[in-house]
Amino acid sequence: MAYHPIRELPIRALAAEVLLAVESGESLSQALPRAQQDIDPDLRPQLQALCYGVCRWFHRLDGELGQRLRKPLRKQDRNVHLLMLVALFQLRYSHNPSYAILNETVEACRALGKSPLTGLVNGVLRAAEREGEPDSDIPVVRFSHPQWMIAKLQHNWPDQWQAILEANNTQAPMTLRVNGRHGSRDQYLQRLADSGLEARATAFAPWGIQLANPVAVDRLPGFAEGDVSVQDEAAQLCTRWLQPQAGQRILDACAAPGGKTCAILEACDNQAEVIAIDQSADRLPRIQENLDRLQLSATLKEADAGDTSSWWDGEPFDRILLDVPCSATGVIRRHPDIKLLRRETDITPLAGIQLGLLEQLWATLKPGGRLLYATCSVFPQENSRIIQRFLDKEPQAQLLSEDAPWGSDTGYGRQLLPAPDSHDGFFYACLIKGSDTPDQDNRP
The missing domain is CATH 3.30.70.1170 (Sun protein; domain 3)
Structure with missing residues (x-):
């Protein structure tokens, strides 16, 4: 992705360039820090707010802009289209004076080298200011989500789909x-x-x-x-199911950035042997930083969790946390760029990866041990159906089915849906190997 020199760009133009990178497949967590590193630190929160806000409301803003443009801009002018979305976001969702938004957006258009389009930008935004936001019955625009995601949620959660969409558009609590x-x-x-x-x-x-x-x-x-x-409340619940104990050998697969690794160690007073693996070498230092700050100890390994022959020493684990790669549809409110990055065609391949990881790591678990399967997805295809498929062909696996005051029982694990002013969307299924009966005094 080619960028204009960052130091020369106004903040709105820089936001348009970051959004252009997201549309090209980069996440905000990749594109935004690169843009922030060379600007005044005082401007970094403003840039982040613009980029996250436009992603959160992208489909609504884009729907309005589409109504206001007589014809789409050329592909090479996509950054100007995104610049107008930034301005619309501020008009609709900020307290900035409208005259400042309009004037500074026109200047940002010039800074992007698109002076011939300043008249169009000025005219469109003045009409938007004058006329206000138009009503729309189009679900994509109304709920500001891609159509495939809305349809899938309607199918999977016929009673809750609208609440999920609305929760996704809120800002998550700290x-x-x-x-x-x-x-x-x-x-x-x-x-x-x-x-x-x-x-x-x-x-x-x-x-x-x-x-x-x-x-x-x-x-x-x-x-x-x-x-x-x-750490979000839903993610913290991993230790309630896993029940880590001092002296145990515990695996945290797909561990970065290490929040659950540290929660496990805190739960057993740093008295367990914890192996934390992640496929990305670049993410391991983040785990170590968290461990160091919390005065905790774990063994970190760069490895593909599913390729057990490359990292496993043959000694089985008492506990395994398998937080698998997923669609992340339960944490959209924290990562609104998921609306732009995720495709419906991603889900089936992800389900294949998830089931494969579960099958491979099951072999490393001790008889009587617990494996906790976790995702931050709200799609049954990645959650309950994975557990159902696994149980159908693994006779040694028993599902720990316990009442809990949170989430809903899917029959193959518990699903939490994103809740405004509360927890993220998350799924947990705890599997026990062999015929051992779980300790009834240690319920989740």
């Missing part, structure tokens, strides 16, 4: 996981209150705290000392 080795949740809530930060305990995760408003991590008491981490 949720913390208290390090129980350093103090209790109640103690940390008091520390937050003493620091002027409003917060409450999460409903389901025993170490979770949800902030009333997001803050930079350096404002969190004791963050640098490892007293607390940032």
Whole structure:
């Protein structure tokens, strides 16, 4: 992807270039840091807000712009199309003065080298300001999601699909996981209150705290000392099912960025032998940084989890956390670029990868051990159907079916759907190897 020199671009033009990279297949987590590194640090939050906001409302904004343009812009002028989406986002969802949005967007168009289009940009945006946002009954525009995703949710969740779409368009809360080795949740809530930060305990995760408003991590008491981490409540629930114990040998497959690795170690007071593997060497340092900050120890390996011959020493595991690659449709509110990046044709290949990983890692589990299958997807094709297919051909596998106060029982695991002002969408299925009966006193 060719970029204009970053230092020469106004913030709106730079946002258009980042969005152009996303449309070309890059994630915001890839494209945005590259754009942020050479601009004034004070402008970085503004650039992030623009890029995330346009992705969140892309289909609604694009629907409006499509109505206002007599004909689509040329392919080589796509960045100007995206620039107008940035301006529409600010007109509809920000408190910026409209005259400033219009004037600065025209200047940004010139900065992109597209001066002949400034008249079009000015005319379209002035009409948008004057006329307001048009009503639309088109689902893609109304719910700001791709059509295939809306249809799939309607099919899979006929009673909840609209609530899922609406939750996806909200901004996710900032949720913390208290390090129980350093103090209790109640103690940390008091520390937050003493620091002027409003917060409450999460409903389901025993170490979770949800902030009333997001803050930079350096404002969190004791963050640098490892007293607390940032992690969604749904992700924290992994330890409730896995029940890690001191002295056990535990595998965290597909471990980066390491939030669940650290949660497992905290749950057993850093007294387990944890092996954390990830296919990406670039992501392993992030796991190590989290471990170091929290004063925890694990063995990190760069490996393909499914290619057990390349990394497994033959000694079986008491516990396995298999957080598989997935569509990430349960965390769209945190990663709105998923709406632009994910395709319906991705789901079947992902399901093949997921089942393959489950089959390969099952062989590394001890008899009586637990394997926790997890995704941040809301599609049964990646969740309950994977577990059903696996159980149909693996006689040694038993599904741990326990009542829990969160999520819904699919018959093959528990599904959490994204909830406004609460947890992300997540799926868990806990499998036990052999005929051992799980400890009834250690229910999720």
